[in-house]
Structures are given as C-alpha cells and as structure tokens.
Amino acid sequence: MDTIGRHIPLPLPVPDWSKPIIIVLLLLAIWFAVRSRLAARRARRLEDQRTALLRDVGAMQTALVPVVPARVGGLAMSVAYRPADGPAAGGDFYDVFVPERGRVAIILGDVSGHGHEALKQAALTRYTLRAYLQTGLEPRAALALAGRVLADPRTEHFATVVVAVYDAREGLLTYASAGHPPPIFHGLRTREPLAVCASPPIGWTVPTGVRQTVVSLPAGAVACFFSDGLVEARSDGELLGREHLSEILGTLGPRPDAAKLLAGVRAQAPVTADDMAACILVPQTVVVAADTHIEELEADAQALAGQRARRFLETCQVPLPDIERTIGRAHDIAATLGAALLRVELAPTTAHAVALPPSAAARSVLSDRRAQPAGEPSGAR
Numbered sequence: 001m002d003t004i005g006r007h008i009p010l011p012l013p014v015p016d017w018s019k020p021i022i023i024v025l026l027l028l029a030i031w032f033a034v035r036s037r038l039a040a041r042r043a044r045r046l047e048d049q050r051t052a053l054l055r056d057v058g059a060m061q062t063a064l065v066p067v068v069p070a071r072v073g074g075l076a077m078s079v080a081y082r083p084a085d086g087p088a089a090g091g092d093f094y095d096v097f098v099p100e101r102g103r104v105a106i107i108l109g110d111v112s113g114h115g116h117e118a119l120k121q122a123a124l125t126r127y128t129l130r131a132y133l134q135t136g137l138e139p140r141a142a143l144a145l146a147g148r149v150l151a152d153p154r155t156e157h158f159a160t161v162v163v164a165v166y167d168a169r170e171g172l173l174t175y176a177s178a179g180h181p182p183p184i185f186h187g188l189r190t191r192e193p194l195a196v197c198a199s200p201p202i203g204w205t206v207p208t209g210v211r212q213t214v215v216s217l218p219a220g221a222v223a224c225f226f227s228d229g230l231v232e233a234r235s236d237g238e239l240l241g242r243e244h245l246s247e248i249l250g251t252l253g254p255r256p257d258a259a260k261l262l263a264g265v266r267a268q269a270p271v272t273a274d275d276m277a278a279c280i281l282v283p284q285t286v287v288v289a290a291d292t293h294i295e296e297l298e299a300d301a302q303a304l305a306g307q308r309a310r311r312f313l314e315t316c317q318v319p320l321p322d323i324e325r326t327i328g329r330a331h332d333i334a335a336t337l338g339a340a341l342l343r344v345e346l347a348p349t350t351a352h353a354v355a356l357p358p359s360a361a362a363r364s365v366l367s368d369r370r371a372q373p374a375g376e377p378s379g380a381r
Helices: 002-006 016-064 116-134 139-150 241-250 258-268 301-305 308-315 320-337 360-371
Strands: 075-082 092-100 103-111 159-167 172-178 184-186 211-216 222-226 276-283 293-300 339-346 351-356
Touching (some): 092 276, 103 116, 116 139, 139 293, 222 241, 258 276, 293 301, 293 308, 301 320, 308 320, 308 339
16 A cells, blocks of 8 residues: 555646646636536527417417318318418418308408418418308408498508308309409319409408309319418519419319319429419319309499490390390499499300399498598598
8 A cells, every 4th residue: 555655646736827728728628618508598599489479370370370170161172381482471371260050151362472471361361251251241242341430541462362161052152352363163163253343452441242153062072272472473584374373273073182282282393482272172062953153243423424334234234235135234223223233144155144132231231331521531530
C-alpha cells in the first residue's frame, strides 16, 4: 500500500496564463447549457402551438368541409376536398344534410380570396344557406334571401354557390346557382340543363337567386357538384375545362368516388392554384314516374323590357308565338308584384312556357328592395 501511494503524482499547479482560458471555457459551457435549455423550452412551446394550430385547422375543416356519410336519404354520397398548393387557406366549403324526411340538401361553394376573412365568410355563407334550407325554402329563394342578407359593400369577398335539394319520393333534384358552375350530369334522359341567364354571386350587392332547374334523376344517373378549382386547374398551360372534367368523371364507373375525381384532376394538372372540392351523388332507390326537366327564371320589369327574358325562352326553344304570349303575361304580373316567374317545361323536342307570380320569399326580397332609400345599394347594411 505504501508503494502504491508513491507512484500517484501530485497535482501540478495551474499556470497563470491558462487560468483566463479555463474561465472562458467554463463560461462558454454554461452559456451553451443555458442556450440548450432555452432552445428545448422554445421547441416545446412551438410544438404546443403546432398542436393547437392543427386543432384549429381541424375545427375549421369540420366547419367548412364536414364528414358526410356514404349514404344519405336514398343517395349514395361521395365528397372530397383538397387544398391549393402552398400555405394559403382557401374558402371552399360544402354541406350535405337532411332538412326533413325524404329530402336531402346539398350546398357547395367557394369564397373569393384566402386567409381568415375568406374562411369567416365561407362559414357564414354555409350556415346561412343551411338555415334557410332547413326552414323549407327552395334553392332559388334561399340564394335570393342570402344574397340580400350577406351583401356588404364594405368587403371585397364574395361567394359563388350552388344549392340543391333532392326529393327521394319523386326522384327530383332541384338546384340553383349563384355565380357557380352548374353540376355535371351523367345518365339523364332529358336535355342537358341550361346555364343561360345565370345568377350573380352572393356579396355583389345585386339581386341573385333568379334561376332554378328541376331534373329527374333516374336509376344510374350521376350528379357531380364541384368548385371551380377543378375546371380551372391547368394542364399543359391550358384550363382543364368542364368537358375534360366530365370525361374524367365518366372513367370512374357507375359509382364514382369524389377523391378519385380530384386525383384524376391532379394527375392531369400537377400544380393546382386553387382549392378543389367535389360532391357526387347517385340515387339508390328511384321511382321516377316521368322524365322531368323544368327551367325557371325570375324576371323583374327591367329584365322583361330587355333581352334577358327573351334570350332565356329562346334558349329553351320555346316557339316564338308562345314567347310573345308569355312575356306579355309576365309584364302584367310584374306591374303588380314587381317581378314574374318564367317557368318552362322541356321535353326532348318541345317546350311549354308559362308566366307565374314569384314566390313569397322572392316577393319579400322585392319589397325590401323597393323600400330602400334612394341611392342605397341593394343589400347594403
């Protein structure tokens, strides 16, 4: 034991010139330790913020693009949403619900712009239209009233929307559009629905909800509602277009899937600058007594005096004598009620037109419009 101790060297004295170096190294070690601790705390804080952000995004998506069952009120339903490339938050939205037994309501729209304001406007538009449809308003009336209530000249945002109600008992789909592309149909036994005299978007402070279409959906029919991000996707520098989108839909078989439709668009257009949303419905239990195709236009005195109403009737292929008779009757109704409803029943080779009083909801909007002070824009709040 004594010999072992003799071989252990004594600590050498630290040279004076190395003491400052040791102190600097100790300070650096302490600084790196403190910085590492702060970085770890910051990383935990950022992870907490990321978790909260993902939770908020999930809540936002639930509000704008909710989960929809695969079967709703006699319809096989398929919905899908894909955000645009890049970090911008878009304003596409959709909704599918049952306002009453035997009826299914569909809403699909797009708010202009991106960011929080667009998201707020999208949610407001969706829930406003949902409330109106739940009260029993038809699609055209719901759009007309929403256009009146949501119009605000102080905001730059506007919404294009298509609203539809499917009646499972009669196999009829009634839809109206406000500045939005009409749905694509496959398997109809009637003429292709018209897009003439379309209504303007919600938020332009001008009347909307003046057009409506009713078609029967026979067994095997497919109706596809979509946002303009699908047709405006670019393939080889050119817009994909409605016709090409219809071709992609046709390749998906008798039960097309909305997610596969969006994937097909993405395969044709690798970069998408706008959100894409699609809702595809296929009737399952269909009892259609007769093929129905009805086109409607609500026309005020100005539209009747101009070419708008006449162009609508001509596009429907109404015979010239019936056009004159229908417009004359519509003038008489508009002189009392402020507007008239032009209703055309279309068959493969004929068209029958009548002029009717506007709906009660439309008359209420017209009354509010006439009651506004002079100079105040329609829909101003």
